[in-house]
Amino acid sequence: LSIEREGRGLRIRWPDGLAHSFHPLWLRERSFDPANRDPLTGQRLEEAVFLPLDVSIRSFSGGVETGVELEFSDGHRCAFDASDLRRAVEHPLPDDLVGAKRLWDASLDPLPRHAFDDTAGDSGLLALLDDLARYGLVLVEGLPGELDALKSLTDRIGPIRVTNWGGIADVKSIANAYDLTMTGRALEPHCDNPYRLPGPGYIFLHCIENSAEGGDSLVVDGFHVAERLCAEDPEAFRTLCETPVTFRYEDGDAILEHYGPLIEVHPDGRVHRVRFNNRTDQVVATTIRELDRYYAARRAFADLVWSPEMMLRFRLGAGQGYIVDNYRLLHGRTEVRLATGNRHLRQCYMDRDIVASRQKTLRRATG
Ligand SMILES: [Fe+2]
Numbered sequence: 001l002s003i004e005r006e007g008r009g010l011r012i013r014w015p016d017g018l019a020h021s022f023h024p025l026w027l028r029e030r031s032f033d034p035a036n037r038d039p040l041t042g043q044r045l046e047e048a049v050f051l052p053l054d055v056s057i058r059s060f061s062g063g064v065e066t067g068v069e070l071e072f073s074d075g076h077r078c079a080f081d082a083s084d085l086r087r088a089v090e091h092p093l094p095d096d097l098v099g100a101k102r103l104w105d106a107s108l109d110p111l112p113r114h115a116f117d118d119t120a121g122d123s124g125l126l127a128l129l130d131d132l133a134r135y136g137l138v139l140v141e142g143l144p145g146e147l148d149a150l151k152s153l154t155d156r157i158g159p160i161r162v163t164n165w166g167g168i169a170d171v172k173s174i175a176n177a178y179d180l181t182m183t184g185r186a187l188e189p190h191c192d193n194p195y196r197l198p199g200p201g202y203i204f205l206h207c208i209e210n211s212a213e214g215g216d217s218l219v220v221d222g223f224h225v226a227e228r229l230c231a232e233d234p235e236a237f238r239t240l241c242e243t244p245v246t247f248r249y250e251d252g253d254a255i256l257e258h259y260g261p262l263i264e265v266h267p268d269g270r271v272h273r274v275r276f277n278n279r280t281d282q283v284v285a286t287t288i289r290e291l292d293r294y295y296a297a298r299r300a301f302a303d304l305v306w307s308p309e310m311m312l313r314f315r316l317g318a319g320q321g322y323i324v325d326n327y328r329l330l331h332g333r334t335e336v337r338l339a340t341g342n343r344h345l346r347q348c349y350m351d352r353d354i355v356a357s358r359q360k361t362l363r364r365a366t367g
Pocket of ligand 1: 190191192331
C-alpha cells in the first residue's frame with residue numbers, strides 16, 4: 001500500500017495497481033472513530049455538514065495490514081481498514097439484493113427451484129434469496145394447502161406491503177373483474193403497478209388451483225432485454241433511459257399515479273430497473289420528433305420482450321409459487337379458458353429493502 005499527498009487529498013495505491021485520491025473531508029466525515037459514531041447503529045454523532053470545508057490531513061501512516069491512520073487539521077484522529085476504503089472505490093453504491101446477476105432467456109434450465117420446507121432454516125432461506133438476486137426469479141415448491149399459505153413464506157422474510165387492494169390478494173379469473181388480472185384474458189408481459197410509489201419491489205405468487213386450460217406463466221428477464229437493446233440499438237436504449245413516462249390507475253376508491261423512464265440506470269451505469277406496463281403507461285407529450293424516437297424505441301424493446309428466445313414459459317400447479325423481482329422481470333400469462341376449469345392464485349408484494357435486508361443479515365450471520 002502506498003500513501004502520499006496529492007493536492008489536498010491523499011492518494012492511496014493498492015499492490016494490484018488500483019489507486020484513488022481521497023478528499024480530506026470525505027475521509028474526515030467517514031471516520032469510524034467510536035467518539036464519532038454511535039456504536040450500535042453506526043450513525044454519526046456529529047453534524048458533519050459543519051466540519052471545516054478546508055479541513056486537511058496533518059499526518060498519515062499505514063499499510064494493508066495495519067490500516068490507514070490519520071490526523072486532521074481539526075485535531076481529529078482516526079483509522080481506516082484499507083479494505084473499507086477499497087470497497088468504497090470499487091463498489092460506491094449499494095445493491096438491493098447482493099450478488100452477481102445471471103441474465104437468462106427462454107433456455108434457462110433448470111429453473112431455480114426451492115422447497116418451501118427448506119426455507120425454514122437460515123441456509124435454505126439464504127439460498128433462495130441468493131437465487132432471487134441471481135435470476136430475479138425463484139420457484140417455490142410444496143407450499144401449504146391453505147388460502148394464506150404465502151404468509152408462512154413471507155413471515156420468514158419480513159412484513160409484506162399492504163396496498164389499497166389488501167395484503168395477500170386473489171388473482172382469480174372471474175366475471176365482474178375490477179382489474180384485467182381477474183379476467184380470463186391473456187396478460188402480456190408487464191411489470192406490476194408502476195403507478196405506485198414506491199413500486200412493488202417483489203411479487204410473491206401462490207397457485208391454489210390451475211385446472212383450466214391455458215393460464216401458463218410467462219416471464220422475461222427485463223435486464224437481459226435492456227442489455228440486448230443497449231448492444232443492438234444504443235440510441236433506442238438511451239431514449240428509453242431519458243424519456244419520462246407516466247403511469248396511472250383509477251377506480252372508484254383510488255387514484256394512483258407516478259412516472260419514470262422505461263429503463264432506469266444507476267449513476268454507476270448499471271441498469272437498476274425496467275418499467276413496462278403497456279396497459280397503464282402514457283408518455284409525456286413532448287415534441288413530435290422526440291415521440292417518434294420514443295415510440296420506435298419502445299417497439300424495439302417490446303420486440304425483444306416478445307421474441308420467443310427471450311420469453312420463458314412454465315406452468316404452475318397447486319402448491320407451487322414463485323417470487324419475482326418486479327424491478328427486473330416482466331411477467332404475464334397465456335389466456336385462461338374459463339369454461340374448462342378454474343385458475344386461482346394468491347399474490348402479495350414485499351418492499352425491496354425488506355427482502356434485501358433479510359439477505360444481508362443472513363449473510364452477516366453466516367459469515
Ligand atoms: Fe401482474
